[in-house]
Amino acid sequence: MNRRFFIRRAAVGGGLLLLPGLATALPRRDRRITILHTNDWHSRIDPFPDDGTRNANQGGAVRRAALIRRIRGAEPNVLLLDSGDVFQGTAYFNFFLGELEMKLMSQMGYDACTIGNHDFDGGIENLATQLKKASFPMLNANYDLSGTPLSDLVAPYRVFDKDGIRVGVFGLGIELEGLVPSELYGSTTYQDPIARGNETALHLRQRLKCDLVICLSHLGYRYRDEKVSDVTLAAASRHIDLILGGHTHTFLDEPVEVPNAAGEPVVINQVGFAGLRLGRLDITFGGPGDRGCVSCSNLRV
């Protein structure tokens, strides 16, 4: 399959948002999926307090749920994903240890998430306890979790079938040493995200015949030094189509394209933090040989 993408148009929604496309109807029925994503929610259950600061009254789980519900009402194939750091940031986490976050994400119909460094903040046992309350899987392909409470709860990847479109989703996490106290992540061991990412993406593409390969990354968008990031991962990859990132709380106004090892564009997106934005990518699949088009809108919540 030809998996070249281009970004058609991006906008931070406010007021009316127009999804791009041609005014004239096409004779052929194109299959389409809509990917919605968040990152670094950080337990922001309620909108920001009404204190006159920049984000006052914005965000909040109820508003996000309303937005997601509306898009589901209009689109046939929606995949809802999160790139980690769901936990830690408001007193809801200090007192309820992530239980409410898991319940709300289940209610919103999340399809998958990945592990952020702060998801270990209540300890690895607590993460396991809370995950059991979730109706969606947590994915990670570069932490060796064998012998930890997460070993049976976290899978490297999951394949979703949406209207015949096979979407492979996998997760990558950041180096924990020096970032998270070791007693919190226990015997979890970090493996090279580029090696494990390429291996997993290849498996999804060739063995499992995925039309679209998505990496949920908590590596961070980009660094000044050579630390591995979404940008370095994209450049070193061959079979990843989309990287939905997190960790650096980067508000991208629109997704970024980075050429992979074969010179084909990889699309990277990240939507800040705290549930202030909902990322949206619409991807169409035509007949064989047709390229998929990505149009993106990072919506204000």
Next chain:
Amino acid sequence: MNYRLLPLAGLLLTALACGRPLTDPVTQPRLYPITEDTRVDESLTANAAMEATITPYREELANLLNRVVAEVATPLTKGQPESSLGNWAADLTLAAARELFPDKHVSFAVQNYGGLRVAEIGAGDLTVSQLYELMPFDNQLVLVEVNGQELLDFVDHTLSDGGWPVSEGLTAVRHDGTVTIRVEGRPVDPTATYYIAVPDYVANGGSDASMLAGRKQYASGQLVRDLLIEQAGRAPGPITVVSDGSRIKLNDR
């Protein structure tokens, strides 16, 4: 905005982006009204279900979190190399440490930059909830015993990271790579012993402060957040903090 022109723009963009004729599969144009307040035009049932999930949790915390601790006169903002929010949090940490360790001379306090989790605290009532959001981590305050050289290495690390929040008692200037550090107005003696107050996360080497890991620690048994709540509540009047760059200066070309 003229929406009729947008398909045309889309066409143009398609042609430019792909370098291919206009035969690509495309989505139908569709308008989504994204209003400022997404609650207004959503069906009540969806909101009711979400609200019903949240309400018991919110109510359980309401009494604790909505308590007003102090009044903020001028917004406190977070920034590097130093900032009003950073100076305020570090000064409160130092005040708490001096009370908790009366028999030690605490030179200064440091918070890691990433440990302050809000960009700004607005003017008006300061609630317990906002201090949880400022400092959500359950880190304890500890004193670390270091020699002067270790102190210099640690401060150097905070400068390399763009400048961390520091209390009164410490000044650090980096001018074209040359760092000048003074503690309580005096140069640092590399062999002397100093006590500095930091969250245990930092004392244990977090945020790459590996030079502190393994040094002698004195535990306070108190959470940094709880100490901030207590100290903030003792403000004699509405809080105004001046950050004039006199603590941390980075003058690199």
